[in-house]
Structures are given as structure tokens and as C-alpha cells.
Amino acid sequence: MGLETATAIVLRTIDYQESSKIITVLTESHGKFALMARGAKKPKGPFSGVVEAGNTLNIGFAYKSNRTVQDLRSADLVHSVSSLRRDFTTWLLLFQVLERITALVHEHEKNTELFLLLPTTTSAPITSGKLLYLPFFSYEKNLDGSLLDGHHNQNDLLI
Secondary structure (H helix, E strand, O other): OEEEEEEEEEEEEEEEOOOEEEEEEEEOOOEEEEEEEOOOOOOOOOOOOOOOOOOEEEEEEEEOOOOOEEEEEEEEEEEOOHHHHHOHHHHHHHHHHHHHHHHHOOEOOOOHHHHHHHHHHHHOOEEEOOEEEOHHHHEEEOOOOOEEEOOOOOOOOOO
16 A cells, blocks of 8 residues: 555545545546545544535545545645635536536546646636636547647537
């Protein structure tokens, strides 16, 4: 078992038992994987309020290749998305993006381009009238897995 550190974006959280959460994160080095955050639901727990969907964290975790859920040891908040809660449409858009990434990215699939694009989505979506655009969706994936730069068209509704 090796102790690893990484910068991670929380894609989703699931309550587990009385006081824990299972979080799915995306990292540049390990791709998408699940972590057990013990005590995350306790008000005075070590991860309380930190391991929320959309947040960017510096994490420390115990990694075992034969486990599907790794053990979260530390989490420091780098960027919080709580300020996006003021606008319901923006908040909804953020969760749609996170759910799509969760569904499309395979376990341990390393995708550096996606990881680097995601913080632009979690900081501030671009609004134009009643249409919402995200720089993240202006990219297309080649069959070999690499990303192509797309062209942003004002007439395209991206969600």
C-alpha cells in the first residue's frame, strides 16, 4: 500500500453508513476513481464540508491497485463551488457537467486534457442571454482518445 497525493475534482458523493461518504474524483495522475471519506458526514469530522461535488481538493490517499474504493487520508480545499449556489441554473449546469463526466470517463482512465479543462467549468460558466455555454463542451474526442479543439458557435446550445 502506497500513500499518494494528487489534486482532485470531486465528481459526485454518495452517503455511506452513518458518518461516511464515498466520493468519486478525477485526478490528472490516476484518472477517475472512488475514495472512502470516513467521518465526512459528521459536523466536526475531518472532511466535513470539504468533499462536496465540484470542489477541487489536494488529497492524500492510500492506494491499492486491487481495491475499487481507495481510502482518503487527507483533503485540503483548493477551490470551492459554493458561490455558484446563488444561481440555480448555474448550479444545475455544474451538476449536469459533473454527471456527464462521471458517466463518460472510465475508472482509472487518465485524461489530462479533460482534467485541465474542468476547473474552467467549475469556476464560471459563460452565459449568453438564455443559453448557457461551457468552454469544456467545445472539445471533441478523436477515436484514439485525444482531444480536438472545437469551434464555439453562438447558435449551438451546449446543454
